[in-house]
Each structure stands twice: as structure tokens, then as C-alpha cells.
Amino acid sequence: MKKLLALTLTLILLALCAAPALADYAFDPYYIIHDSNVRKLTEDELWGFTRETLRYIRNELLARHGYAFSNDKFYNYFNAKPWYIAGGYNEDSKLTALEWDNINLVKKVEKAMDNKKTENSDGVDIQEIIAYQNYIGGYGNELGYGNPRGNGAGDIVGSGSMSDDDVVITPIPAEPYYIYNDQYIIPDSDTRELTEAELWAYSRETLRYIRNELLARHGYVFGGNKFGRYFGDKDWYTAGNYEKAILTALEWDNINLVRTVERKMDILKTENEDGLDIEEIIMYQNGGTLPGWYKKP
Numbered sequence: 001m002k003k004l005l006a007l008t009l010t011l012i013l014l015a016l017c018a019a020p021a022l023a024d025y026a027f028d029p030y031y032i033i034h035d036s037n038v039r040k041l042t043e044d045e046l047w048g049f050t051r052e053t054l055r056y057i058r059n060e061l062l063a064r065h066g067y068a069f070s071n072d073k074f075y076n077y078f079n080a081k082p083w084y085i086a087g088g089y090n091e092d093s094k095l096t097a098l099e100w101d102n103i104n105l106v107k108k109v110e111k112a113m114d115n116k117k118t119e120n121s122d123g124v125d126i127q128e129i130i131a132y133q134n135y136i137g138g139y140g141n142e143l144g145y146g147n148p149r150g151n152g153a154g155d156i157v158g159s160g161s162m163s164d165d166d167v168v169i170t171p172i173p174a175e176p177y178y179i180y181n182d183q184y185i186i187p188d189s190d191t192r193e194l195t196e197a198e199l200w201a202y203s204r205e206t207l208r209y210i211r212n213e214l215l216a217r218h219g220y221v222f223g224g225n226k227f228g229r230y231f232g233d234k235d236w237y238t239a240g241n242y243e244k245a246i247l248t249a250l251e252w253d254n255i256n257l258v259r260t261v262e263r264k265m266d267i268l269k270t271e272n273e274d275g276l277d278i279e280e281i282i283m284y285q286n287g288g289t290l291p292g293w294y295k296k297p
Contacts, residue, residue: 029133030081032057032126037064041102046109050123054113058106065094077130134223174200178276182285183234185210185278190217194254199261203275207265211258218246230282 028034033041036057046054056077059067063078068086078084095103113120175197181187186194189210199207212220212227219242222228231237247255265272 030083032060032129036061036102037096037099040098041105043105043109046106047120048123050121050125051110051113051119053124053126053129054106054110056126056129058103058110061095061099061103062089065089077126131221131223134225134228172196172200174198174275176201176276180281180284183236185213185281189214189254190248190251193250194257196257196261199258200272201275203273203277204262204265204271206276206278206281207258207262209278209281211255211262214247214251214255215242217251218242 032053046057049057056074059069059074059078063069063074063081063084066085066087066089068089069075069078079086175195177195177198178201179187185206199210202210209227209230212222212231216222216227216231216234216237219238219240221239221242222231228239232239
């Protein structure tokens, strides 16, 4: 019995060591503060986060009501959450008095940090939360569950949303230009302009990997999610030291083009199943028999 108890305690300790040590906070795979919309926050708890995290906490309250973000970091983060649907936000009719009180309290603490000229770096940072959420659920960033239409910069402004009827979808016939190999989906995506026609030849899921491949070239850290596992198997990938400024204008153009096609597929409610799927590419890269090189005539 003692040996069994000792073994159980050992396994618990190993599990705690393997996971990020963030158990004192209320966040989970989906929220930073999961009950921020139903209870009054306190200044003391908010001072337990970095200045940057507070911005996400404030915007989380808006995101619950469909606030649409154009700022990349907020778009990527909230769009990863299965509960997030952008559009239809109305600050007058949706948020409760308690939610507005919490938003204003967060702003008060943000201002206090600004006055002290501190980022409160000893607090829990959003990157730690993203890593934790990826570790326990895979919903930390860049997963694209939400509806990405709309605009806004993370501040409290008008709805800024856009209905599907406002979006013009121009059909583009797919023109396959498959040149994947055992290391890359599109080996030259960092040196040539991609085309919308070639991107329509991939499934919706593959596009997410194509977009993240451009970030991975520069050390973007994905954590323990499926992107982290996929790129972690590549000989060329080294996680860390990622900076947005490192990417060239051409690379950003290609990322934005992929996003455009992704958004069109989302609005059309299609996974583009007839396109080349990432599972087929992975099968080839893992030594399967599928052809790895196909070029349009």
C-alpha cells in the first residue's frame, strides 16, 4: 500500500512538473478569466498579470459579445476560441453593468502601470497563458475557429462588423501547383508571390499550415499544439527568436493572401475538401507513396 501511495504521489509530481505552473489562476483552455462576465474583478488579482495580458483580459469581455478584431494578435488569439463568433457587437445593448465595471477596472490598473512606467513583468504574461492553453487544449492561438469577418483595433468603438452579404466572393478556379517535398508544403513560399488560384487547390485545413509555415521559417513558437508537433519534425525548424519585423514584405503579402482565401472559404462555409489535404502531404513526408511533385502544365 505504501509503495502504491508513493508511486501515485510520484506520478502526480511528474504531471505537475510537465505542465506550466499556472494553477493559481482561473484561466482554462478557452478563457483568461473564465468568469469575468459574472463576478466583480479586483485590483489585487489584476496586478497579478503583465500590462500586456490586461489588454487581452479587457478585450476578452468584448470578444464574448462578438467584437471583431483587425489587430493581428487579438484576431489570432480570440479566433482560436471555439466560443468566439465575430460580428453583431453592440456596446449599448450587450454588455452588462458588471462587465463595464470590470473593463473600467482593468483600464484603471493599466493606467496605474503606465504611470509607474512598468510592464509588470513579474505578472503572468499572455504568452505563458497561450502556451498553457495549447498544452491542455490546443486553443491558445492561430487555430481559426471563429468567424473572422469585421474590423476594430481592440479598443471600445462602434460595432465595426460586416455581414456576409457585404462580402463579395469572387470564384477563382483552382490551378494546382503542388511542389511539396519531405520538408515543406510550399518550399518557395518565402521567395515568390503565391497566387489565389493555386491556394484554392488546397483544403481549408492545409491553408492554415501553409500560412504557419511562413511563420515557422522564422522561429515562431507554436507550443504543444498540432502545428508545434508538425513543424517540430522538420529539420530546418528552430523555435524561438521570432519577430514580426524579420518577415519580408513578400512573406507578409503571402500570409495575407492565404488569410483572404481562408476567409472566403469560411464565408462560403466550405472546407474545400476536393483540395489537397495536409494529411496527404504528411503521409508523403512520412514516407508514404503519394507523389510529392505535381506541376500544372
